[in-house]
Amino acid sequence: MTDLKIILLGTSGAVPTSNRNLISNAIIRDNELFIFDTGEAIQQSMMKNKVGMNRPTHIFISHMHGDHILGLLGLVQTMSLLLRDKPLFIYGPSGVSRFLKSNMNIFNIKLNFKLIVKEISPGLVVKTKDYKIYAKKSNHSILNYSYIFVESSRPGKFYVSKVKKLGIPEGSLWSKLQSGRSIHYKGRSIHPSDVMGKSRPGRKIGISGDTRPTKSLIKFFSSCDVLIHESTFSSDEKNLAIERFHSTSTEAATVAKESSSNLLLLTHFSSRYKDTKLLEKQACKIHRNSIAGRDSMSFIVPYSDEKRLTKSYVLAQTSR
Ligand SMILES: [Zn+2]
Numbered sequence: 001m002t003d004l005k006i007i008l009l010g011t012s013g014a015v016p017t018s019n020r021n022l023i024s025n026a027i028i029r030d031n032e033l034f035i036f037d038t039g040e041a042i043q044q045s046m047m048k049n050k051v052g053m054n055r056p057t058h059i060f061i062s063h064m065h066g067d068h069i070l071g072l073l074g075l076v077q078t079m080s081l082l083l084r085d086k087p088l089f090i091y092g093p094s095g096v097s098r099f100l101k102s103n104m105n106i107f108n109i110k111l112n113f114k115l116i117v118k119e120i121s122p123g124l125v126v127k128t129k130d131y132k133i134y135a136k137k138s139n140h141s142i143l144n145y146s147y148i149f150v151e152s153s154r155p156g157k158f159y160v161s162k163v164k165k166l167g168i169p170e171g172s173l174w175s176k177l178q179s180g181r182s183i184h185y186k187g188r189s190i191h192p193s194d195v196m197g198k199s200r201p202g203r204k205i206g207i208s209g210d211t212r213p214t215k216s217l218i219k220f221f222s223s224c225d226v227l228i229h230e231s232t233f234s235s236d237e238k239n240l241a242i243e244r245f246h247s248t249s250t251e252a253a254t255v256a257k258e259s260s261s262n263l264l265l266l267t268h269f270s271s272r273y274k275d276t277k278l279l280e281k282q283a284c285k286i287h288r289n290s291i292a293g294r295d296s297m298s299f300i301v302p303y304s305d306e307k308r309l310t311k312s313y314v315l316a317q318t319s320r
Contacts, residue, residue: 004029004151004203006226007298009045013210013232013268014067021045021295022067023268025207025228027149029131033057036147036207042071043078049296053082058126060133061092062209063144064099073103080111087114091126093143094119120145131202136220138211141245146209146217148224151202154303155180155192162195200305206261210268212242213251224261225301225309228293231266234273235282249279253286263309264290
């Protein structure tokens with residue numbers, strides 16, 4: 001079992017409030033860190049949540065609006081001052097590279113680690129044997145990328161009783177079968193499918209960035225274990241949401257429902273909402289398993305075939 005943790009580093013859109021930092025979401029999977037958007041003062045939130053500054057890290061920027069990217073420069077400088085030595089990968093739309101280069105030039109920021117900035121196109125952005133990250137253009141006032149983090153499927157269950165019945169001794173032959181390779185034993189070929197169940201799904205996390213809800217996004221977010229979706233406005237401000245290319249709580253919930261996603265985490269709230277409970281309530285009417293994200297909310301995402309991720313499970317983990 002590989003732990004996959006979600007941490008909300010900031011849940012405010014446009015301007016911060018006294019208890020909400022600007023938007024940023026983190027995933028930590030097996031010591032690797034993935035950050036989606038970098039609102040101002042992200043370093044402080046990372047420190048508060050013990051995220052660390054020297055993990056293998058990939059940063060994804062949704063779009064070139066200040067509330068999503070202004071924290072990036074400070075973060076890069078802080079990482080350097082705290083003696084980061086691992087390379088840092090940054091992905092985002094056109095403009096990310098110029099933003100960093102010109103500002104680092106103005107402030108004469110020298111880094112003691114390698115910075116790799118990639119201006120991306122829609123589609124596959126990062127691929128390893130364990131996971132893939134995809135970007136999709138969505139519908140905001142400027143180019144915005146929504147992202148999905150998709151884990152590779154896991155091997156099926158290993159049935160010890162079946163292996164024992166075949167008389168295969170424990171040890172390297174078991175490991176071979178478990179890793180998906182066939183073996184030869186006493187003149188017989190034994191395949192993984194003879195002793196293992198069907199492969200099991202990995203986890204899928206969707207992150208919207210700033211967007212209107214769209215049909216193609218619903219498809220992109222299909223069957224997310226967790227969908228982190230912007231909910232800038234409450235449902236009674238739909239006209240404003242349309243005008244500013246954002247989503248309401250009800251619209252975010254509709255995307256969650258129609259994409260058959262499990263848990264919906266609302267975020268990127270307008271500063272006009274001191275309390276986001278109302279937005280959560282509106283979302284729950286459409287998609288029951290919805291929760292208004294708050295800064296420093298953090299929880300481990302279980303595999304869907306092992307445990308259902310519910311709102312109460314998230315709250316219980318966050319209050320620990
Ligand atoms: Zn925004």
